[in-house]
Amino acid sequence: MDHAADAHRTDLMTITRFVLNEQSKHPESRGDFTILLSHIVLGCKFVCSAVNKAGLAKLIGLAGETNVQGEEQKKLDVLSNEVFIKALVSSGRTCILVSEEDEEATFVEPSKRGKYCVVFDPLDGSSNIDCGVSIGTIFGIYMIKDGGEPELEDVLQPGKNMIAAGYCMYGSSCTLVLSAGRGVNGFTLDPSLGEFILTHPDIKIPKKGKIYSVNEGNAKNWDGPTAKYVEKCKFPKDGSAPKSLRYIGSMVADVHRTLLYGGIFLYPADKKSPNGKLRVLYEVFPMSFLMEQAGGQAFTGKQRALDLVPKKIHERSPIFLGSYDDVEEIKALYAAEEQK
Numbered sequence: 001m002d003h004a005a006d007a008h009r010t011d012l013m014t015i016t017r018f019v020l021n022e023q024s025k026h027p028e029s030r031g032d033f034t035i036l037l038s039h040i041v042l043g044c045k046f047v048c049s050a051v052n053k054a055g056l057a058k059l060i061g062l063a064g065e066t067n068v069q070g071e072e073q074k075k076l077d078v079l080s081n082e083v084f085i086k087a088l089v090s091s092g093r094t095c096i097l098v099s100e101e102d103e104e105a106t107f108v109e110p111s112k113r114g115k116y117c118v119v120f121d122p123l124d125g126s127s128n129i130d131c132g133v134s135i136g137t138i139f140g141i142y143m144i145k146d147g148g149e150p151e152l153e154d155v156l157q158p159g160k161n162m163i164a165a166g167y168c169m170y171g172s173s174c175t176l177v178l179s180a181g182r183g184v185n186g187f188t189l190d191p192s193l194g195e196f197i198l199t200h201p202d203i204k205i206p207k208k209g210k211i212y213s214v215n216e217g218n219a220k221n222w223d224g225p226t227a228k229y230v231e232k233c234k235f236p237k238d239g240s241a242p243k244s245l246r247y248i249g250s251m252v253a254d255v256h257r258t259l260l261y262g263g264i265f266l267y268p269a270d271k272k273s274p275n276g277k278l279r280v281l282y283e284v285f286p287m288s289f290l291m292e293q294a295g296g297q298a299f300t301g302k303q304r305a306l307d308l309v310p311k312k313i314h315e316r317s318p319i320f321l322g323s324y325d326d327v328e329e330i331k332a333l334y335a336a337e338e339q340k
């Protein structure tokens with residue numbers, strides 16, 4: 001009998017107990033992070049429930065219209081943003097919030113302030129909402145400098161300074177993947193209990209994968225190293241098998257598959273978008289943080305992604321992330337290009 005697997009089956013670990021266990025390893029901790037996280041979890045459950053009803057919303061009124069009760073239907077990304085802002089402010093543990101949906105950062109009023117800054121994409125993959133394909137929420141957490149007044153500089157920090165990051169994927173199941181800097185763990189929502197249960201303990205990405213994931217429709221505008229890399233995936237010259245292509249078009253879902261199965265996810269720069277498409281603070285950093293924690297790598301085409309120092313809250317960057325060996329290959333191609 002596989003005792004490890006058996007123990008895992010019988011030990012029902014909820015996300016709350018998991019985080020409390022982690023907290024107890026730090027006697028100085030006052031539980032602020034646990035409280036913040038419980039509010040993030042609440043936001044995820046709320047959005048999950050709204051996503052599950054998204055198709056039905058058409059029956060009672062389309063987004064932007066009024067439903068039969070005369071209430072205005074909110075677009076799912078607007079609704080998700082409001083849910084997370086409320087959940088985070090009411091935790092009493094946050095001071096600065098940066099959301100993809102808001103042009104400016106939100107500074108929490110002093111009476112409700114705490115020491116954490118949260119950057120988030122409340123609904124990632126929004127083009128997939130109407131066809132029922134997996135979408136998600138991405139978040140990263142920084143801590144402000146001790147005692148100081150919160151300033152924008154507190155979030156304009158390199159990703160390596162994040163103290164935690166994660167995402168929740170609203171797919172065939174609702175899965176929350178989290179790292180607080182000591183490995184990566186995945187929890188699946190049991191809808192009947194309303195609890196996230198540890199289902200993917202200590203996730204490690206395979207060292208090399210068989211899948212590449214990129215929007216190949218942009219190929220005509222790629223730079224040399226990206227084009228060469230994708231060519232190598234399809235027509236390897238070293239006798240290995242070609243990689244398979246999988247591309248969902250929701251970063252959360254594409255990165256989740258990459259984390260579990262291995263391989264590489266690319267959103268490169270191209271002639272039309274020299275900085276790529278994905279946003280540094282709440283897309284590139286949290287996913288890069290998770291990848292490194294799981295044993296993979298994340299690279300911008302120039303440097304380790306987590307070393308980037310963003311100058312603006314909605315800054316973008318190219319990103320290549322995934323299995324260690326696969327990212328190593330693309331790094332070599334960019335290094336060779338620089339030598340030219």
Ligand SMILES: O=P(O)(O)OC[C@H]1O[C@](O)(COP(=O)(O)O)[C@@H](O)[C@@H]1O
Pocket residue numbers: 100121123124125126127215249250251252267277
């Ligand atoms: O359609 P494209 O250009 O391939 O872009 C897909 C990417 O855009 C995104 O949908 C952007 O995220 P938002 O939906 O939060 O704007 C990512 O999830 C995804 O990786």
Ligand SMILES: [Mg+2]
Pocket residue numbers: 121123124125251283
């Ligand atoms: Mg997004």
Ligand SMILES: [Mg+2]
Pocket residue numbers: 077100121122123124125126
């Ligand atoms: Mg979004």
